[in-house]
Amino acid sequence: MLSKQLPPLVIETCIIAATQLAVYIGYAVYITINRGEKTRSSLQLAIVHIAVGVIGGVWLTVLIGRPRDAPFPRKTLSRVSTDWPPIFEVATHITAAVLLFDIIFYVLHRLMHTRPLYALIHFNHHAFHKPSPFAVVYAHPLDYFLTQALPVMIVVRTLDAHVLTMVIVGSAGLLAAMYSHSGDLAGIMSHRQHHRQPKENFGALGISDTLAGWLVKFHYDQN
Numbered sequence: 433m434l435s436k437q438l439p440p441l442v443i444e445t446c447i448i449a450a451t452q453l454a455v456y457i458g459y460a461v462y463i464t465i466n467r468g469e470k471t472r473s474s475l476q477l478a479i480v481h482i483a484v485g486v487i488g489g490v491w492l493t494v495l496i497g498r499p500r501d502a503p504f505p506r507k508t509l510s511r512v513s514t515d516w517p518p519i520f521e522v523a524t525h526i527t528a529a530v531l532l533f534d535i536i537f538y539v540l541h542r543l544m545h546t547r548p549l550y551a552l553i554h555f556n557h558h559a560f561h562k563p564s565p566f567a568v569v570y571a572h573p574l575d576y577f578l579t580q581a582l583p584v585m586i587v588v589r590t591l592d593a594h595v596l597t598m599v600i601v602g603s604a605g606l607l608a609a610m611y612s613h614s615g616d617l618a619g620i621m622s623h624r625q626h627h628r629q630p631k632e633n634f635g636a637l638g639i640s641d642t643l644a645g646w647l648v649k650f651h652y653d654q655n
Contacts, residue, residue, distance in 0.1 A: 439505035440512040441493055444595060445486055451599050452482045455606045459565055474566035484573040485581040492585055498592065509589045510598040517594035525593045529601045531639065532590065536583040538640035544579060545630065558630060565610035580609065608636070 456478040460471040489509070497507030511517075544554035553572045560570035569576065584605055588598045612623040626633035635641045 440508045441490065441497070441505050444493075444508045444510060444512050444598075445490060447595060447599060448489060448602070449482055449486050451603055452485065452606060453479075455603055455610075456482075456569075459607070459610055463565060469564065471566060474564075474569055477569040478566070481569055481571075481573055481576045481580075484577050488577045488581060489585055492582070492589075496589055498589070508595075509585050510593055510595040512595045517596060522594070522597050522600070525591050525597045526601060528591055529584075529587045529593070529597070530637070532587045533583050533601075533605065534635050534637045534639045536586055537579060538635035538644070540579050540583065541634045544575060545634070558627060561627070563614050563624065565614045567613035568606075568609050580606070605636075 456475060460475055463469045464471055493507050493509050494504045497504070497509055498511075499507070543549060553575045557567075557571035557575060560567050568580070571579075584598070584602050587593075588601065591597075593601075613627075615624075622633060623636075633641060
């Protein structure tokens with residue numbers, strides 16, 4: 433019924449914004465209670481990033497949304513449906529999304545460390561040294577969109593994933609990013625080490641970094 437009253441693009445956009453806001457507020461409550469850390473300014477920055485992500489997401493949907501021949505209010509990046517997707521599909525898409533996200537994030541993050549983009553955009557993020565989950569939002573809004581929001585949107589569109597899968601992947605990715613800026617995830621590549629040594633650990637999981645290392649080693653071995 434809801435999908436008949438509102439254009440799918442509006443529904444998807446509201447879901448994306450609400451999901452991100454819920455994660456930020458939930459984390460803010462948690463660290464306020466457990467650490468006594470003030471989060472007001474962080475939440476203000478988070479809202480700015482959510483707004484930029486929504487605007488960027490709408491434009492991306494206009495460009496590559498499904499179905500291609502539909503007017504843009506009827507387009508979406510995910511499959512907006514009230515029907516629950518099959519469990520096997522969700523599990524498969526989540527696994528593929530994690531791997532694809534690591535590759536896309538690695539490429540975009542490496543681009544952010546090229547001289548012009550680092551000086552103009554990405555430097556802001558590395559200027560924040562205090563370990564905190566909200567270090568994620570201490571970044572240029574364009575930086576946040578390109579390295580955090582855009583990879584998830586591209587992955588969801590590539591997989592033609594259900595909106596539920598998008599919520600799971602987006603929420604998990606955001607929570608992991610926030611946690612990795614305050615403490616390393618067990619068994620996962622250290623992002624805090626990247627902040628200490630910006631010339632290493634560019635990916636999210638270490639898979640792309642390992643592959644890139646192998647390629648570089650292979651190139652030099654061949655020469």
